[in-house]
Each structure stands twice: as structure tokens, then as C-alpha cells.
Amino acid sequence: MTGTVKIAIRELYKIFGIDPENALKHVLDGVGKVDLLEQHGHVLGLQDINIDMYEGEITVIMGLSGSGKSTLIRHLNRLIEPTSGQVKVDGNNVLIYDEHQLRKMRRESMSMVFQKFALLPHRTVAENAGTTLQVRGFSQKEYLAEAEKWLGVVGLSGFENHYPHQLSGGMQQRVGIARALTSNSPIMLMDEAFSALDPLIRTDMQDLLLQLQDDLHKTIVFITHDLDEALKLADRLVILKDGYIVQQDEPQHILLNPCDPYIEDFVSDINRARVLKVRSVMSPLVGDTPPADAHGEVDYNDTLEDVITRSGGDTSHSYIVTRDGAQVGVLEMTNLVRALVPRVASEAGARKL
Amino acid sequence: MATYDFIFDGLGLRSWCDAGKTEDGPLSMADLLAKGDSDKESSLLDLPFPSLDALNESCGRIVQSRAMTKGVEEGFLAIKDVLRFVLDPITQPLSWLLEYTLLIFEAAPWWIMFPILMVVVYLATKSIRMVGFVTICLAFLAFIDHYSYSMQTLAIIFVCACLCVLFGVPIGIAMSRSDRMQRMTIPILDMLQTLPPFVYLIPLIFLFSVTEPKLYGIAIILYAIVPVIRLTDLGIRLVDKDVIEAADSFGMTERQKLIGVQIPLALPNIMAGINQTIMMSLAMVVIASLVSAPGLGVLVLRGIRNLELGVGLISGLGIVLLAIILDRVTKAALDRVNAAQKH
Numbered sequence: 001m002t003g004t005v006k007i008a009i010r011e012l013y014k015i016f017g018i019d020p021e022n023a024l025k026h027v028l029d030g031v032g033k034v035d036l037l038e039q040h041g042h043v044l045g046l047q048d049i050n051i052d053m054y055e056g057e058i059t060v061i062m063g064l065s066g067s068g069k070s071t072l073i074r075h076l077n078r079l080i081e082p083t084s085g086q087v088k089v090d091g092n093n094v095l096i097y098d099e100h101q102l103r104k105m106r107r108e109s110m111s112m113v114f115q116k117f118a119l120l121p122h123r124t125v126a127e128n129a130g131t132t133l134q135v136r137g138f139s140q141k142e143y144l145a146e147a148e149k150w151l152g153v154v155g156l157s158g159f160e161n162h163y164p165h166q167l168s169g170g171m172q173q174r175v176g177i178a179r180a181l182t183s184n185s186p187i188m189l190m191d192e193a194f195s196a197l198d199p200l201i202r203t204d205m206q207d208l209l210l211q212l213q214d215d216l217h218k219t220i221v222f223i224t225h226d227l228d229e230a231l232k233l234a235d236r237l238v239i240l241k242d243g244y245i246v247q248q249d250e251p252q253h254i255l256l257n258p259c260d261p262y263i264e265d266f267v268s269d270i271n272r273a274r275v276l277k278v279r280s281v282m283s284p285l286v287g288d289t290p291p292a293d294a295h296g297e298v299d300y301n302d303t304l305e306d307v308i309t310r311s312g313g314d315t316s317h318s319y320i321v322t323r324d325g326a327q328v329g330v331l332e333m334t335n336l337v338r339a340l341v342p343r344v345a346s347e348a349g350a351r352k353l
Numbered sequence: 354m355a356t357y358d359f360i361f362d363g364l365g366l367r368s369w370c371d372a373g374k375t376e377d378g379p380l381s382m383a384d385l386l387a388k389g390d391s392d393k394e395s396s397l398l399d400l401p402f403p404s405l406d407a408l409n410e411s412c413g414r415i416v417q418s419r420a421m422t423k424g425v426e427e428g429f430l431a432i433k434d435v436l437r438f439v440l441d442p443i444t445q446p447l448s449w450l451l452e453y454t455l456l457i458f459e460a461a462p463w464w465i466m467f468p469i470l471m472v473v474v475y476l477a478t479k480s481i482r483m484v485g486f487v488t489i490c491l492a493f494l495a496f497i498d499h500y501s502y503s504m505q506t507l508a509i510i511f512v513c514a515c516l517c518v519l520f521g522v523p524i525g526i527a528m529s530r531s532d533r534m535q536r537m538t539i540p541i542l543d544m545l546q547t548l549p550p551f552v553y554l555i556p557l558i559f560l561f562s563v564t565e566p567k568l569y570g571i572a573i574i575l576y577a578i579v580p581v582i583r584l585t586d587l588g589i590r591l592v593d594k595d596v597i598e599a600a601d602s603f604g605m606t607e608r609q610k611l612i613g614v615q616i617p618l619a620l621p622n623i624m625a626g627i628n629q630t631i632m633m634s635l636a637m638v639v640i641a642s643l644v645s646a647p648g649l650g651v652l653v654l655r656g657i658r659n660l661e662l663g664v665g666l667i668s669g670l671g672i673v674l675l676a677i678i679l680d681r682v683t684k685a686a687l688d689r690v691n692a693a694q695k696h
């Protein structure tokens with residue numbers, strides 16, 4: 001599962017205010033976010049962020065509003081400059097890039113999708129999708145051809161000559177995604193890309209993204225405030241709160257082993273059967289002989305929901321778990337049911353503000 | 354005895370004042386009239402404001418107000434030659450531009466001018482109705498023999514509005530990019546906008562010969578350039594921050610951003626500015642007839658000078674028609690841009 005690290009963030013701090021350098025010293029001395037604002041008049045945006053983002057994976061950064069997630073994603077392409085720290089892409093620290101190198105990186109190795117679509121209203125859909133190539137100096141013929149190809153991939157064939165205002169929100173965001181794909185950059189930054197859409201359309205777009213990712217294997221950094229969305233998309237999940245990382249891991253692992261009451265509270269409301277996979281709940285095969293009373297085989301990466309559907313809700317069943325055809329473990333339905341209950345049921349009102 | 358003697362007496366400046374007392378300056382008529390009844394009973398109601406003139410009566414060392422206006426005048430006359438030496442060559446192209454445009458507009462026969470204007474209107478508005486409306490208005494003006502006057506006015510507006518856009522849009526862009534530039538420019542724009550139109554003419558008359566077209570050209574441009582500058586600045590500042598951020602994230606250069614994003618998105622506002630600029634040029638071109646600007650304004654002036662009521666009113670009507678044409682055509686063009694950019 002773990003490939004090469006594409007983006008590495010190290011000890012990243014961002015402080016908003018008149019004299020961030022000075023305020024940083026206080027933060028390093030242990031002054032908290034609230035005290036920093038009250039005593040020094042500076043806002044602590046990000047605090048000691050360390051993340052590895054792996055090539056070909058979707059890293060989801062989740063947090064409530066004000067947690068610094070949009071600030072964080074803007075550090076990757078330096079729309080916001082950090083107060084201190086490092087952001088390495090393919091091993092190169094982007095924070096020491098000069099204007100020319102930075103522009104080259106923005107043009108060729110990172111593309112971004114925005115919450116409010118940010119399409120150009122005076123250009124057609126195809127021209128919008130081609131913007132990323134046009135900026136790089138491609139001729140109109142070249143960039144329109146490439147744009148049409150990607151518009152087809154996101155399901156917008158036939159809309160090339162429409163204007164953005166003639167499309168629905170979901171379709172506009174498809175143009176936004178096509179625009180990012182047209183640049184052919186290995187990294188895609190998605191800033192709350194689906195948050196402005198209706199729930200049903202949002203689900204469609206999530207499916208579209210997963211489907212695209214199956215073919216394209218881009219390194220995607222996805223920002224969201226919606227835990228269901230995060231769990232659905234994430235290969236790795238980073239949970240931010242007040243500018244620091246509360247927990248980062250595989251979604252399965254966070255769900256089963258929340259390290260903090262904040263996260264326990266967070267994950268208590270979601271449909272665990274849909275997120276948890278067989279591999280997180282199964283017990284490894286003892287010896288080479290599968291139990292004789294197994295009711296069938298399930299895949300290593302099936303969700304628990306799939307298994308429940310298959311078992312018809314009978315908790316006495318057990319299944320043999322296979323991975324790429326080989327038998328790797330046993331799943332007892334009783335274990336499965338146990339995993340559906342949060343480790344510590346959250347109390348009403350325990351939600352931290 | 355004058356009212357404010359006590360101040361100078363109290364401060365012990367009497368001798369200083371008297372020492373400076375020279376022969377009175379030239380007397381104005383008001384002074385002469387006042388001389389007769391100088392020993393009038395004075396009451397608190399007559400207390401004059403301690404102005405320069407009032408203080409001058411008490412102390413000869415204080416200058417009179419008319420010395421100030423005289424100073425301004427002398428100051429201006431002193432730098433006049435230098436200013437003229439610098440400004441004359443710079444503004445000379447404006448004279449040529451106005452002369453030749455006027456020549457072309459007047460020389461072109463009506464049966465060529467009409468189709469050209471119709472095509473221009475169609476290109477700007479893409480509306481046959483608007484073309485018809487403009488044609489009828491122009492035909493009416495031609496029918497009542499105001500055609501050549503109208504063309505003169507149109508020619509002047511054409512040149513001045515084009516120059517306003519040519520200079521105004523870049524100034525507006527510069528303002529939108531630098532807060533300091535904006536802070537420095539806004540007071541000048543405020544002054545240009547509030548200064549009564551006649552006041553522009555006074556220094557210009559001293560600088561240039563009244564027979565030169567650039568005299569009224571400069572007056573019109575100074576008066577009409579303000580809205581296009583202001584609205585360009587505003588338009589670019591109002592461009593959606595998200596779109597600018599997106600442009601940055603794709604690695605656009607400043608130039609690509611300006612031409613590809615900011616100006617197109619600010620275009621509705623810039624067009625509104627151009628509409629205002631054209632309307633203000635029209636207002637000024639009438640006043641500029643005082644300094645030999647040809648066109649309908651000359652007829653209005655004749656109406657006032659000779660009390661020719663009919664001439665004045667009919668030419669006024671002609672100006673209204675021209676204003677309607679210009680306004681409607683530019684507004685229709687603006688609507689077209691707006692429709693294309695609906696969010």
C-alpha cells in the first residue's frame with residue numbers, strides 16, 4: 001500500500017498577524033492558540049504540521065471550519081506563504097523556489113479544483129477547461145482538443161460551446177475537474193470541491209472522482225468538512241483541529257482506534273458498516289486449514305455492509321477471507337457486529353466546541 | 354478707526370503697523386462709496402469678520418484680499434511661458450486629431466456617413482431595432498438641416514471619448530494595482546469632477562490660443578475622463594477573489610491575469626464608465642462652444658447671445674437626440690457584455 005512519498009510537509013507553521021516571526025517564538029515556547037490571540041494579537045493558523053502524502057493516493061484533510069484545512073492546502077502551491085517549515089514535492093523544497101520555478105510547478109505539476117468552481121464566465125466550457133494549457137502557451141487548437149477529451153471523460157461531451165452560467169452547479173464543477181485534468185499534472189489539489197453541491201450530486205461527483213482515480217492514479221489532496229465524504233474517498237485521512245493534526249492514518253484505523261475524544265465523538269455518528277472493510281475485522285488464518293463450517297468467501301477489501309447483505313443478517317455465519325484468490329483469514333459475523341459499535345459511545349453534549 | 358485696531362494696539366504692534374503704512378492701493382468702487390459715510394454709528398450687528406480686508410483697515414501691513422487673487426494671477430502668468438513651452442508640443446497632436454476628424458466627418462457625404470454609422474451601431478448592439486432608431490434620429494436631424502452641426506459635435510465626442518478611454522483605462526488599471534496610486538489619484542479625480550466646467554476654460558485660455566482646437570479638446574478630456582478611470586479601478590478591484598486565486602494556481606503571469614481574467618471580468622464596469630464618459634463629453638462640448646468648439650453648442654450659444662429662442666431650443670433638442678443615441682447605443686453594448694458574463 002505504501003508507495004513513494006510525493007508530498008512531504010515538515011514542521012509547518014502559519015501565523016497570521018503583523019509580526020508572525022516574533023509570534024512564532026511564543027508558539028514554540030508553548031503559547032496556545034487562544035493565548036496567542038489574546039496576549040499577542042496573532043492568529044495561529046497552522047501548528048507543527050507533518051504529513052506524508054503518497055504517490056497515487058487520495059489524502060483527505062478533514063476538519064471543521066476554522067481548523068486551517070484550506071490554509072494548509074494553499075501552502076502546497078504557495079498561494080499562502082508559511083511562517084516556517086518545509087513543503088517538499090518529489091523531494092524538492094518548494095518554499096525556496098523563485099518565481100519562475102514556482103510558476104513552472106503550478107503549471108505542470110499541480111492543478112487545483114475550487115469550492116466555488118472559479119470558472120471564467122466569459123469563456124466557453126471548452127475554453128475554461130483548456131485554460132491550464134493555454135497558460136502554458138499551447139495553441140488554441142491544441143488546448144481545445146485536450147480540453148474536449150477530458151470534458152468527455154467527466155461526462156460533458158456536447159457542452160463544449162456552452163457558457164458556465166448555462167450549466168448546473170454539478171456540471172460546472174465537472175468543468176473545474178476537467179480543467180485540472182487537462183493540465184496533466186500528477187498532483188491534484190481539491191479544496192472542498194464538492195461542498196457547494198447538493199447531496200445527491202455530491203455522491204455522483206465522489207463516484208466520478210473514485211472512478212477517475214482508478215484509471216489515472218494521481219496524487220490527490222482533498223479537503224472536506226464532511227466525514228462521510230472523507231471516509232469514502234480517503235486512502236489516508238488527516239484530521240485537523242484548531243490548526244494542529246489530531247490524528248492521521250488509514251480511515252479504517254482511525255475508526256477502530258480513535259486516539260482522542262474529539263475524534264471518537266466525530267466518528268460516532270457515521271455508518272461504520274459502509275466504511276470498515278473485511279480486512280480490519282477479520283482474524284488471520286491459523287495454520288492453512290480454513291474452518292469447515294464457513295458459509296462462503298468474501299474479499300479482503302469488501303465492506304462490512306457487503307458482507308451483512310450476503311449473510312442476510314445471520315450473526316452465526318463465518319466467512320473465509322480471500323485476497324487475490326488466496327485465503328488469508330476468517331471473518332466471524334459476531335466480530336463484525338461488535339465492530340459496528342463505537343468503542344466508546346459518545347455522550348450527548350460531549351462534542352467539543 | 355477700524356474695528357480691529359484693539360488687537361494690534363493690545364499686542365503692541367501699532368508702531369510696526371504704522372511703519373509699514375504705505376500709500377493706499379487702488380481704491381475700488383465700494384471703497385469710494387464707503388468713504389462718504391465712514392463715521393457711521395457702529396453696532397455689534399455690523400461687526401465684520403476678521404478678514405484680510407477688515408484687518409487691513411486696522412494695520413497697513415496686512416495685505417488686502419485682492420492681493421491674493423492678484424498673486425495667483427501673477428504666479429500663473431509667471432509660469433505660463435514655461436508651461437506653454439512644455440504643453441504646446443505635447444498637446445499639438447490633439448489639435449491635429451480634432452482638425453482632421455472634423456474635416457473627415459464634415460467632408461464625408463451623408464449617404465456614406467449614414468451606412469457607416471448604421472454598421473457601427475449594429476456591431477456595437479447587434480440589434481436591428483437600435484439601428485432603425487438611430488437612423489430615424491439622424492435623418493430627423495438632417496431633415497431640419499442640423500446634420501453638419503451634429504456631425505461636428507459627434508466628431509469632437511468621438512476623438513475625446515477615444516482619448517479618454519486610451520488614457521483612462523491604463524490609469525484605472527494602475528490605480529487598481531497599487532493602493533498608494535489610488536490614494537494619490539482620487540483627490541485629483543474628485544477635483545476634476547467637482548470643478549465647474551467653466552473653470553477649466555480659464556487657465557486654458559491663457560495657455561493656448563482660443564482658435565486652437567486643443568483648447569476645448571483638453572477641457573473636454575479633463576472633464577470626461579474621470580468616470581472611466583474610476584470604474585476601471587472599481588471593476589478590477591471587484592473581480593471575484595476566487596477566480597484570481599484560480600488564475601494564480603494555474604501559474605498565470607501578471608500579464609496573462611490582467612488580459613485574460615481581470616479586464617474581461619471588469620468589462621461591464623469599464624463599459625459603464627465609457628458610457629458616462631461619452632455623456633460627460635457631450636455636456637462639455639456644448640460649454641466648449643464658448644471657446645470656439647464647433648457643433649450644436651454654437652447654435653445654443655447663438656440662441657443665448659442673440660435671444661434667438663427658436664434656434665436655441667431646436668439645437669437643444671438636437672443635443673438631446675444625440676445624447677439619447679449615444680446613451681442607448683453604449684448601454685445596449687454594455688447589456689450585451691453583461692449577458693455574456695451572467696453568473
